[in-house]
Amino acid sequence: MEHQERLDSLLLEFDELSRHSVGYPANLDFDYTALLPFMRHMVNNVGDPFHDSNYRSNTHEIEREVIGLFADLMHLPRDLAWGYVTSGGTEGNMYGLYLGRELYPDGVVYFSQDTHYSVVKIMSVLKMRNIMIRSQDNGEIDYDDLRETLRINRDAPAVVMANIGTTMKGAVDDVNRIRGILDDLAVTRSYLHADAALSGMILPFVDDPQPYGFDAGFDSVAVSGHKMIGSPLPCGVALTRRAYVSRIARAIEYVGVLDTTLTGSRNALTPLILWYAFQQKGLDGFRHMVGGCLETAEYAVTRFDDAGVAAWRNRNSVTVVFPRPPAEVVRKWQLAPQGDIAHLVAMPHVTRGTIDAVVDDCVRAAATPQDAAGAAA
Numbered sequence: 001m002e003h004q005e006r007l008d009s010l011l012l013e014f015d016e017l018s019r020h021s022v023g024y025p026a027n028l029d030f031d032y033t034a035l036l037p038f039m040r041h042m043v044n045n046v047g048d049p050f051h052d053s054n055y056r057s058n059t060h061e062i063e064r065e066v067i068g069l070f071a072d073l074m075h076l077p078r079d080l081a082w083g084y085v086t087s088g089g090t091e092g093n094m095y096g097l098y099l100g101r102e103l104y105p106d107g108v109v110y111f112s113q114d115t116h117y118s119v120v121k122i123m124s125v126l127k128m129r130n131i132m133i134r135s136q137d138n139g140e141i142d143y144d145d146l147r148e149t150l151r152i153n154r155d156a157p158a159v160v161m162a163n164i165g166t167t168m169k170g171a172v173d174d175v176n177r178i179r180g181i182l183d184d185l186a187v188t189r190s191y192l193h194a195d196a197a198l199s200g201m202i203l204p205f206v207d208d209p210q211p212y213g214f215d216a217g218f219d220s221v222a223v224s225g226h227k228m229i230g231s232p233l234p235c236g237v238a239l240t241r242r243a244y245v246s247r248i249a250r251a252i253e254y255v256g257v258l259d260t261t262l263t264g265s266r267n268a269l270t271p272l273i274l275w276y277a278f279q280q281k282g283l284d285g286f287r288h289m290v291g292g293c294l295e296t297a298e299y300a301v302t303r304f305d306d307a308g309v310a311a312w313r314n315r316n317s318v319t320v321v322f323p324r325p326p327a328e329v330v331r332k333w334q335l336a337p338q339g340d341i342a343h344l345v346a347m348p349h350v351t352r353g354t355i356d357a358v359v360d361d362c363v364r365a366a367a368t369p370q371d372a373a374g375a376a377a
């Protein structure tokens with residue numbers, strides 16, 4: 001039973017790692033064991049979830065409900081909405097920008113320095129002209145740089161990728177302001193894709209959200225499923241207006257198929273997982289969960305401050321930014337470092353006790369000279 005031992009030890013390793021996981025925005029607090037019987041079936045959501053499929057062991061109906069739930073959250077009437085459950089945030093972003101390109105083949109893509117690293121790859125796959133815009137210190141796009149750059153390129157349609165929660169600092173770009181700039185410059189051919197990987201599941205549940213949603217000017221949005229909601233399998237949602245997709249679908253129907261998703265065979269379990277999370281928690285459950293995370297994040301800022309460590313966070317963000325601690329602290333807590341900063345993300349499984357332990361480790365390590373030297377190396 002050597003292979004069983006390997007599985008057992010792998011499981012133990014994951015148990016141990018999840019106890020010290022505070023650096024990445026994945027909710028580890030979930031239980032989908034009720035869905036285990038589905039592991040006995042070959043299910044496949046190949047194709048457009050809003051169209052019939054010849055492969056009938058699918059969860060398209062559940063997937064459409066998931067898209068409906070996200071349409072509600074993103075202020076898009078369900079009958080105008082189209083989308084599908086993706087493999088994660090990256091695929092959702094690629095989908096949004098792909099739509100932008102199909103609508104505006106000569107469009108220029110604008111995104112800030114703090115945009116998720118996958119945008120570079122997406123741009124090279126889609127072969128779109130693109131311009132990186134400066135970020136402000138808090139991670140939000142620099143609106144003056146955006147205005148100036150758009151002004152110079154006014155002759156080209158603008159495909160703006162806005163961050164609704166940046167990866168490193170949890171910053172939210174002001175989409176009202178971005179729309180305002182486009183209007184001022186009379187750039188009428190424009191498309192706004194929102195990368196809402198993490199905060200797409202935060203802003204709908206707070207009292208004073210920054211502007212977000214299709215009523216605020218989104219043309220498409222990508223939200224991750226394994227981040228705030230939590231899932232054992234990476235997943236996400238791509239959501240847009242049905243009218244945009246029918247323009248693509250028509251083009252492809254011409255060559256004989258209706259193939260509106262980026263991938264062919266698609267995971268049929270992840271729509272089930274997302275749907276189940278909404279049934280289990282309900283909107284009130286998510287509101288409660290998100291409220292708890294924001295409190296934990298604020299607690300972390302206070303604890304760091306009390307310990308003399310300059311920590312901060314953006315409004316409505318569960319991401320707490322602080323000076324990069326020595327390497328062994330980064331490793332122990334799986335903190336995500338970038339240059340001279342690091343962050344922790346107050347996801348639902350992160351308790352105040354965890355925060356206390358992280359802060360103590362940071363303070364203790366900073367007080368040990370050889371560790372500080374190790375961090376600088």
Ligand SMILES: *Cc1c(COP(=O)(O)O)cnc(C)c1O
Nearest residue numbers: 088089090116165166167197224
């Ligand atoms: C995590 C993240 C992504 C990528 O999501 P994946 O699910 O890892 O593909 C994209 N954008 C932002 C802002 C993220 O935080």
